Amino acid sequence: MSTSEAREPIVLTHCTVWDGSAAATQADQSIVIGADGTIEAIGPHAEVLARLGEYGASAATHVDLAGAVVIPGLVNMHVHLGLGLPGPMQDALHGSSDAELVLRMAGNAREVLQAGVTTVRLVGETRYTDMALRTAITHGAVDGPRIFTAGHALCCTGGHGHDSDGLEADGADGFTHATRAQLRAGADLIKVCISGGIAGEHESIDTPQLTDEEMAAVLRTAHDWGRKVTAHAGPAPVITRAVELGLDCVEHGYELTRELCDLMAARGVSYVPTITVSRCEEFFRANQVPEWMMNRALAAGPRHWESLQHAIAAGVEIIMGSDMPPQAPFDGTTATVREIEFMVEAGMSPQAAMVSATSAGANWLGRAGEIGALVPGAAADLLVLDSDPLADISALRSMHAVVQAGRAVRDDRGMLHALTGSL
Incomplete structure (x- = not known):
């Protein structure tokens, strides 16, 4: 009908x-x-x-x-429908035409929806295929969750994600231009990579990757256009600088301190821990990611868990996002459900974890009372x-x-x- x-x-x-x-x-x-x-x-x-x-x-x-x-319906706030981790996944991404990629993403989107995730926030896709898929889902041409997307993640030359979904830039002017390019394409938010991570072979989690001037340029430009900014980030010193400059949200936060979490809570900065990514050996092996990446991810696990507990204790707003494909099989359930379970295991009440997976994400997206409730x-x-x-x-x-x-x-x-x- x-x-x-x-x-x-x-x-x-x-x-x-x-x-x-x-x-x-x-x-x-x-x-x-x-x-x-x-x-x-x-x-x-x-x-x-x-x-x-x-x-x-x-x-x-x-x-x-x-x-x-x-x-x-669940709101997953850290999703890559065209995920290209090092190894066969990245090879497939690079070897795909735009049409092949968007079709693969559409298939993933349908599975995500059937896994109970009715809204996603995409935080790094390539070639603006996410914009095309968003339009197709909105018009009912294909099944999938509601999409809010950042377009390309922004990174410095050679920075985190440069070989997958990252758009490289340098200097304040370069990052201003890159931010405007995402806005021109229809980005709902901006994502910027301000440190290294677990998926970059020639970096470490605590590698700073943007200057204050570059971070400020992204934040100023996005905020002038009424968009929020979230940051892929690992170490506390880098995140502290970004929070002081006006950052809206932290992704991963592998090495948060209690002092930083207190600052985040005071400034109203949200946190998407993606705790599954430092404890998902099953997924890494199934997708043949290289040993160096798997070892780095699993080694980050204890400190990552401590970061989540610091955020809980400080009263930081925690919002659910899996980073792993939301529908991916994991520990007998899906990555999304396991992420929520991990939050409870780390100390959140079931009610708080459920809020993080529904209305909190909707609020961050500016859709309170429209979705997630x-x-x-x-x-x-x-x-x-x-x-x-x-x-x-x-x-x-x-x-x-x-x-x-x-x-x-x-x-x-x-x-x-x-x-x-x-x-």
Whole structure:
């Protein structure tokens, strides 16, 4: 059915709901999904049924979820749909035409959506294929999560990512131009690599890679255009300089200190830890990354974990992002779910970890109340689980249905026929 055709509201009844921010789930709730794919009403079953006259009670289709738990679709804030790690993945990236690359990314996007991630923030793609894919998904030509993208990551000559998704620049003028080039292409945010990382053979994690003048040029230009800036970064001294210059978000933060985390919390700087990337030997071996990279990543693991714990203790806003492909198999689940579980293992409450994976990302993207939440007026992006992740975060492993904008894109048990192809 096309979006121009009217269809009756769908009412999901007898479900336990978590709205993306509350301290607890609410039992015996109902959700009214309108013809436009947004949530029309949500609340206690009896109250919602009493209000159905506003939507045409006789026409509404009821779907009994028999007590299943419904949560917002997940928001993964560190994704590369065209990931090109050193080794065969990078060889495939370099050997692909633009058409081949965007088709590969589209296939990944479909798998990401079916894994329960309904929104992604892309933080480094190449050849502006991300912009083309974003348009195709927006227009309904292909299935995939909502995309917010940085375009190319920005790096110095030979800097982190220069051989994959990085756009090289040097000097304040060079970085100003590179930032404007991403904005011209339609970037929703800017990502800049200010230090080395685990995937650069000729660098180390603590290698500084931008001058203060270069960082300031990126920040000033992006902020003038109303865009936020996030930074690939490892060592505390480099991150401290960037935070003092006005950085909005830190990716990875392999070597954070408590003092730096206190500064980040005071300045309102968010943190996307991507904790999976320093403990995912299974994924590295499956994708034949070189030994030097795997060894560097795993060796960074203990200090990376300490960084996450410093951020938790300091009250830094922590936002979920996997860096690993969100849908990649990992420890018996997906990289996204494992990332959230790691956050809880590091000391976050299940509720805080779930906020980091839903409404916190939406807030950072400037889409509070539109995505990452189950509230009236928000997109009907939702997941159906067997049990409550606020009681036990591993409940995310029981996900069996995914709905995006009121359309079921995964329905393992055939419960949501009324939402299949409804938009």
